[in-house]
Amino acid sequence: MAIEVRIPTILRTYTDGAKQVEGTGSTLGELLADLDSKHGGLRDRLVDDGGLRRFVNVYLNDEDVRFLAGLDTPVKDGDTVTVLPAVAGGAS
């Protein structure tokens, strides 16, 4: 079972420069744990004590997983998970 995970530029230091890696799991949470076992430290950039980090966007196919079930979102073979750091900032 393989799920394709697209990695943004800023996190490719964890994947030896790869823009795409593969992982397994039946939920997003399991998938991230699997990725972390191969690319140590990656999970910490995506998840904190409260769940998915506030300014990191994770998508299952075309949907932001915040609108699905977050870390409990089911994933399956053939799915594509995309990670994009949020673009944000401001004067304050």
Added chain:
Amino acid sequence: MLTIPRDLYDKIVAHARADHPDEACGVLAGPAGRDRPERFIPMTNAARSPTFYEFDSTEQFQVWKEMDDRDEEPVVIYHSHTATEAYPSRTDISYANEPGAHYVLVSTRDADQAEFRSYRILDGQVTEEPVTVE
């Protein structure tokens, strides 16, 4: 150094003025690896705030996917400050996650004269760069 066509410069300033007093934000896409901004992509500020901006996550996905399909990258990420100078704040620096992009700040604090400045932000370090409008 940021080299930017006049029409894209004008579009960014117009966008910032139109959204004032909320912060405006957006992207200039260009062909991957060429460091030339070519395509203007104004983004919705999901925060709709005079002191904070954030790209809507679904819109960001669509724009990033389209850039990928077109073999483009985000050459410029711009946003406006509506009451302060056109210089990156601590928040701007901590959320600067596109290492290859030029970060453009526009200030609309003055009704007549917009300030337009560009920066590289890498590993928490801000370096201002000259802007050439062509």
